[in-house]
Amino acid sequence: MKDVLLHIEAIIFASEEGITTNDLKQIIQDSLAITIAKEELQELIDRIVVKYQHEDYILELKMINNAYQFLTKSIYHVSISQLISHKEKKKLSQSALETLAIIAYKQPITKLEIEQIRGVNCDYSVQRLLEKNLIQITGKSETIGKPLLYGTSEQFMNHFGINSTKDLPQLKDIINEENSIGEIAE
Numbered sequence: 154m155k156d157v158l159l160h161i162e163a164i165i166f167a168s169e170e171g172i173t174t175n176d177l178k179q180i181i182q183d184s185l186a187i188t189i190a191k192e193e194l195q196e197l198i199d200r201i202v203v204k205y206q207h208e209d210y211i212l213e214l215k216m217i218n219n220a221y222q223f224l225t226k227s228i229y230h231v232s233i234s235q236l237i238s239h240k241e242k243k244k245l246s247q248s249a250l251e252t253l254a255i256i257a258y259k260q261p262i263t264k265l266e267i268e269q270i271r272g273v274n275c276d277y278s279v280q281r282l283l284e285k286n287l288i289q290i291t292g293k294s295e296t297i298g299k300p301l302l303y304g305t306s307e308q309f310m311n312h313f314g315i316n317s318t319k320d321l322p323q324l325k326d327i328i329n330e331e332n333s334i335g336e337i338a339e
Contacts, residue, residue: 171220
């Protein structure tokens with residue numbers, strides 16, 4: 154019976170979403186070629202619930218919307234929230250990466266200059282980069298309207314593991330002459 158218990162535990166753990174008792178029963182019967190009564194299955198599930206109530210486990214078995222699933226115990230929710238927040242801070246969209254690259258290589262630069270290079274509005278990307286502290290406002294331009302100037306921040310250096318913008322790859326290192334558009338006509 155312990156073998157069946159471990160299979161039930163493994164199936165619940167491996168299911169991406171919750172799994173119903175009926176589905177669990179069918180999978181156990183098909184995979185182990187046994188017949189199991191609904192009451193017997195429920196008794197085994199209850200044993201798993203009790204097992205994970207012990208303080209040595211960070212997970213607990215819960216029934217949500219008539220399906221069983223393993224969840225992190227509520228005592229760890231603050232730590233898990235921080236992990237999710239930390240991961241979100243590191244994610245950048247393609248447009249944000251493009252905007253960040255322009256700022257890194259052309260700083261100090263205005264939003265208008267960024268938009269002229271990219272050819273599209275960059276309000277959202279600049280705002281997200283400011284929120285993630287990857288860029289900062291470095292001053293105001295002396296041009297008409299005195300637009301804000303943007304540059305990279307200390308967080309940018311930490312995020313990409315560099316000491317200064319001088320450590321960025323040089324464009325000549327990135328651009329391969331063989332990839333240039335057009336051929337010299339003879």
